Amino acid sequence: MGGESNEGEMGFKHGDDQSGISRVGITSMPLYAKADPFFSSTDWDPVVNGGGFSSSHYPSMVMDNPGMSCFPHYQPGSGSGYAADMSASLLPFGDCGGGGQIGHFLGSDKKGESVGRLIRAGESHEDHHHHQVSDDGVLDASPTGKRRQPETESQWNKKAVEEYQEDPQRGSDQSQKKHKTDQSKETMNKESSQSEEAPKENYIHMRARRGQATNSHSLAERVRREKISERMRLLQELVPGCNKITGKAVMLDEIINYVQSLQQQVEFLSMKLATVNPEINVDIDRILAKDLLQSRDRNTPTLGLNPFTGFQGTIPNLSTTTNPQYNPLPQTTLESELQNLYQMGFVSNPSTMSSFSPNGRLKPEL
Amino acid sequence: MASANKTINTDVPAKDIFALHFLQSLSNLRIQNPLNSPEETTDRVKKIKMAAYISMARAAGGTNRLWSRALLRRASKENNKINRFSRRKRKVTWQISSERRGRRSSNRRAPVVEEVAERLRNFVPGGGGMETSKLMEETAHYIKCLSMQVKVMQCLVDGLSPK
Numbered sequence: 001m002g003g004e005s006n007e008g009e010m011g012f013k014h015g016d017d018q019s020g021i022s023r024v025g026i027t028s029m030p031l032y033a034k035a036d037p038f039f040s041s042t043d044w045d046p047v048v049n050g051g052g053f054s055s056s057h058y059p060s061m062v063m064d065n066p067g068m069s070c071f072p073h074y075q076p077g078s079g080s081g082y083a084a085d086m087s088a089s090l091l092p093f094g095d096c097g098g099g100g101q102i103g104h105f106l107g108s109d110k111k112g113e114s115v116g117r118l119i120r121a122g123e124s125h126e127d128h129h130h131h132q133v134s135d136d137g138v139l140d141a142s143p144t145g146k147r148r149q150p151e152t153e154s155q156w157n158k159k160a161v162e163e164y165q166e167d168p169q170r171g172s173d174q175s176q177k178k179h180k181t182d183q184s185k186e187t188m189n190k191e192s193s194q195s196e197e198a199p200k201e202n203y204i205h206m207r208a209r210r211g212q213a214t215n216s217h218s219l220a221e222r223v224r225r226e227k228i229s230e231r232m233r234l235l236q237e238l239v240p241g242c243n244k245i246t247g248k249a250v251m252l253d254e255i256i257n258y259v260q261s262l263q264q265q266v267e268f269l270s271m272k273l274a275t276v277n278p279e280i281n282v283d284i285d286r287i288l289a290k291d292l293l294q295s296r297d298r299n300t301p302t303l304g305l306n307p308f309t310g311f312q313g314t315i316p317n318l319s320t321t322t323n324p325q326y327n328p329l330p331q332t333t334l335e336s337e338l339q340n341l342y343q344m345g346f347v348s349n350p351s352t353m354s355s356f357s358p359n360g361r362l363k364p365e366l
Numbered sequence: 367m368a369s370a371n372k373t374i375n376t377d378v379p380a381k382d383i384f385a386l387h388f389l390q391s392l393s394n395l396r397i398q399n400p401l402n403s404p405e406e407t408t409d410r411v412k413k414i415k416m417a418a419y420i421s422m423a424r425a426a427g428g429t430n431r432l433w434s435r436a437l438l439r440r441a442s443k444e445n446n447k448i449n450r451f452s453r454r455k456r457k458v459t460w461q462i463s464s465e466r467r468g469r470r471s472s473n474r475r476a477p478v479v480e481e482v483a484e485r486l487r488n489f490v491p492g493g494g495g496m497e498t499s500k501l502m503e504e505t506a507h508y509i510k511c512l513s514m515q516v517k518v519m520q521c522l523v524d525g526l527s528p529k
Contacts, residue, residue, distance in 0.1 A: 224499060228479070231502030238509050252482035255505065259489045262512040269519035270414035273392075276526045 378510040379425055385518045387421035416441060418515060426511040432500070433508045436492025 229248070236242045236251060239258045245251045395417050420441045423434035483501060487493035490505050 227499035228502060231499050231506065234506045235502060235509070238506055249478040249482050252479065252486060255509075256482070256486050256489060259486070259505065259509060259512070262509065262516055263489070265516045266418055266512065266519065267411070267415055269516065269523055270418050271411045272523045273519065273526070274410040274414050276523065 378507065378514060379427070381514055381518060384422060384425045384511070384514050385521070387425040388418060388515070388518055388522070391417040391421040391424075416444075418519060422511050422515040426507070431504065431507055432496060433491045433493070433504045434511075440491065 232248060232251060235255050236245075239255050242251055242254050242258075245254060392414070395413055419437055423431075423437040423441075426434050429435045429438065480498065483498050486505060487496065487501060490496075490501065490508050493501050493504065496504060
């Protein structure tokens with residue numbers, strides 16, 4: 001039960017990650033589409049913002065889920081796709097801090113630096129303030145990140161639309177426009193940090209509720225341990241006197257002792273059989289010959305079961321050689337189980353009987 | 367849980383199957399060895415024990431189980447004693463594998479269970495290369511079959527021993 005639930009949990013997380021990625025893709029793609037025709041006309045940079053958003057988003061997602069195996073498959077393809085798109089759209093606008101934005105694609109930790117470079121291109125005195133704001137955004141994003149995520153996305157969209165509408169007026173005062181874009185970038189950074197924090201918080205929340213490590217190795221280890229304990233319970237039922245024992249090691253010791261004792265019993269019994277065997281060997285040829293002939297005479301219709309009749313004739317007659325009086329089914333010497341065996345073999349097990357054919361080997365000895 | 371239960375199947379055939387196989391192998395043993403040649407009892411004991419184990423392995427589903435497969439393989443190896451080199455080689459590989467396993471198990475979190483399971487591997491045929499949970503499963507099946515075989519042999523001894 002635990003194994004299946006764990007795997008289900010893993011699967012759910014994978015699904016969550018993928019949905020998060022696809023959501024990011026959906027929300028950020030239309031912006032590119034909006035911004036792209038715009039870029040071809042003027043040299044303003046909302047796409048840079050978009051690029052900053054998406055590029056800071058992807059590495060953060062990767063950092064959130066280091067152990068997930070399907071994620072790295074997902075990430076490089078989509079991320080490289082975005083990076084290619086963005087670099088293609090950014091290349092003509094390298095003069096407005098594009099180098100810094102390309103730095104975005106290389107790693108998430110360059111976010112603050114590139115932002116600072118962009119501000120330096122515009123109004124350098126806001127540099128310090130900007131860093132503070134972005135740090136604050138990162139800090140207070142975690143408690144309310146999940147709840148605020150949908151509305152931050154809508155805000156982001158709205159803001160991008162606003163910028164898009166504002167843009168024709170941009171040619172009037174460049175410095176104000178730069179300031180505005182910086183402000184929008186601050187908020188965007190804040191929001192992106194919030195939305196990057198959201199799946200992480202979700203993930204941690206799941207783990208806290210379950211109280212289990214979610215590393216794939218520890219998941220596998222837990223599955224293995226549960227398997228072992230399940231089999232241990234199975235063994236506990238088999239081995240007598242193992243029910244009261246608690247502790248796997250002691251129980252395994254008991255199991256080992258039991259197996260050993262059974263093997264010794266087999267050895268002891270085979271020793272006994274070996275001491276019995278010479279008498280059988282002396283008697284058995286004549287008896288086998290006689291009994292096979294007799295049984296053939298008796299059971300002509302069941303000739304296919306001949307090996308078994310040979311067995312049936314053998315052992316009772318063997319006991320008759322030891323016992324003077326003739327007793328076809330000696331209750332005293334053979335246990336009822338063996339008799340059941342013979343009867344069962346006679347009646348209901350022709351298939352297993354037919355697989356037996358010592359008859360052919362016995363014949364030369366007749 | 368349902369799938370896990372499906373994997374654990376330690377059903378054992380009925381006792382008469384074991385008895386049939388054992389009787390057959392005993393008679394084969396008798397045929398193979400000439401009757402009037404007085405063998406040593408230790409050799410005979412060994413052969414009967416071998417026959418008991420092999421018949422148990424055959425009755426318990428042939429090669430479906432790992433332990434029965436290992437028993438049958440061991441028996442066939444001992445039957446044709448020409449290839450002693452391969453036997454030695456096999457021993458060497460087993461030692462290597464057990465060393466490797468020991469190193470791996472020392473890293474695990476429950477070293478006590480692994481250590482005891484390591485001892486258990488020596489008693490279950492073919493247990494050397496098994497994973498621990500598989501070893502438990504095979505041990506359960508092996509115990510069932512072994513107790514069945516012991517019962518059958520006890521019946522035979524009781525039935526054949528002169529009064």
